[in-house]
Amino acid sequence: MAVIPAKTASAKLAAPAQKRNFRQSNLIGYIFIAPWLLAFFAFTLMPMLASLYFSFTDYSSLDSLDKARWVGLQNFERMFTTDTKYIKAVSATFFYVIFAIPLRLIFALGLAMLLNTGRKGMGLYRAAFYAPSIVGGSIAVAVMWRQVFGTEGLVNGFLAFFGVPARTWLGNPDTAIWTLIVLAVWQFGSPMLIFLAGLKQIPTEFYEAASIDGASGIRKFISITLPLLSPVIFFNLIMQMISGLMVFTQAFIITGGAPLDTTLFYALYIYRRAFENFQMGYASAMAWVLLLIIAFFAAIVFRSSSQWVYYETKEEG
């Protein structure tokens, strides 16, 4: 009986203290995130707004902001009507993303399933498959890739072994982009690790039960693995597509956009316009269109996800 008044008394006492605590924790919270917040304003938000402004201007000099001349939608008009290079850049980038990303994920999933069998040597295999991913973005690998597909390079050397005549992989408009797609697929290591982690979370009882019911391997894959892994696949698809749209270094070093602009990727074209032709306004307009393309894709994948992504209901306590 004495417990109840004591409780209410302490609650009354706690109220102002809690308020003070809350105000204090507000301050502390902002102190802790202050570094990120400041950097976000200075190096992300303000540049974004500046970029949006530049995209409506003709801004070809670095001397002062006064040189930015308002031109309205002229940059965007030019992009979609007169600039044939822009259309080429867009189609090259989409071609690259449409082939490279699904292929990379297919390889990643296939190898993850092969490595998930618990046989000997899994650690070694995992390391070897992951190795290309950690060096894949480097200049060293880009330089190497140029030689792998060079006229006297590794691929031609290998084909000569089978009597196939040498080809100029990088100089041919039909094959140049494929050397970059192969390079992207070669780096399937990190999605493979993510899939591997996801596969290990699927209870083995599911497969055992399916086996008892006489399900085949393919059936088990379609009915158990794929639905249970779908959130992971979905998430990877978005993130990889987005990074695929921004690919720059490899094309810059390996093909330089050639031949006939078939590998002139979006990011590379922006770089050329901004830092080689110093057309900052036009480049900003292109960057904003890229942002909208990315936002559009992310939205489509997020929206459609409820149709095919299976989220297991969590029963955590």
Next chain:
Amino acid sequence: MKAQISSFILHPLFFTPKIMSLSFDLSTPKQKQELVKSFFYHLFVGGFCLVMVYPLLWLFSSSLKPTDEIWRTVMQLIPSSITFDNYVNGWAGFGNISFTTFYQNSLIYTVLATLITVFFSGMVAYGFSRVNFIGRKFWFACMITTLMLPVQVVIIPQYIMFSNLKWLNTLYPLLLPRFGGQAFFIFMIMQFVRGIPKELDEAAEIDGCGKVGIFFRIILPLIQPALVTCAIFSFYWTWEDFLTPLIYLNSPKLYTVSLALRSFADPSANTDWGAIFAMSALSLVPVFIIFIFFQRYLVQGISTTGLKG
């Protein structure tokens, strides 16, 4: 408490399943069948593995071949005679600047950027995951959105800003943005902080420890594995970073290894392929050394965030 944290780190997810001891007793047909299966498995997976790493092996082997042999023996992985001449010739660099300078530049950039990024990422991650404040969810959403933001949208105004500040050809444009931490790392550390029981914070609070004290005395020591993972990724991405140095560093004396390699391997300027291969291979050595020693941390980082590495 300790058991709980180590159980998080040692979660079976991050570990290779126990190596199944293979019996060589072929007395039953089932075991025989298993052995045949295993043989074909390793033939296939191992063979594919070899195809995957072959270009890298080829790069290293070519760097050790005499220059005139590289293109004559493209298909030969083991050089007829091993020479380090390519490394000596390559190290001399170009324009009277040797790779000593480039490695110094890269090392300074990588070490400073990594230390800054990792510390501030940890600090911000703690703020987001353990302190209640108004607008927390909003700012967190902003941070996650930046993961998808194309760098092209911000890089032009950033360049204009830094060039107006007369900071081109300095390390400021490369290092200043790092003081905010990196969204990917903040997210990864937050995932890790989640695994640390809240009771620890509460116990410390009862003992009179403030939020700042909790961060430095309790959280920071406990999130070390996550910080190591971040440090490794940060090292890789900074070491291999190309676009930022390309834009801000124009003087060859300031070139990082990546930038130097690009100029060095320019086919119109250099045809000493032995030296080019040697310097390319050498730039990957630090990456591979760290990979071999810290592989477990990398696998963990990728698996916990589900993001690319």
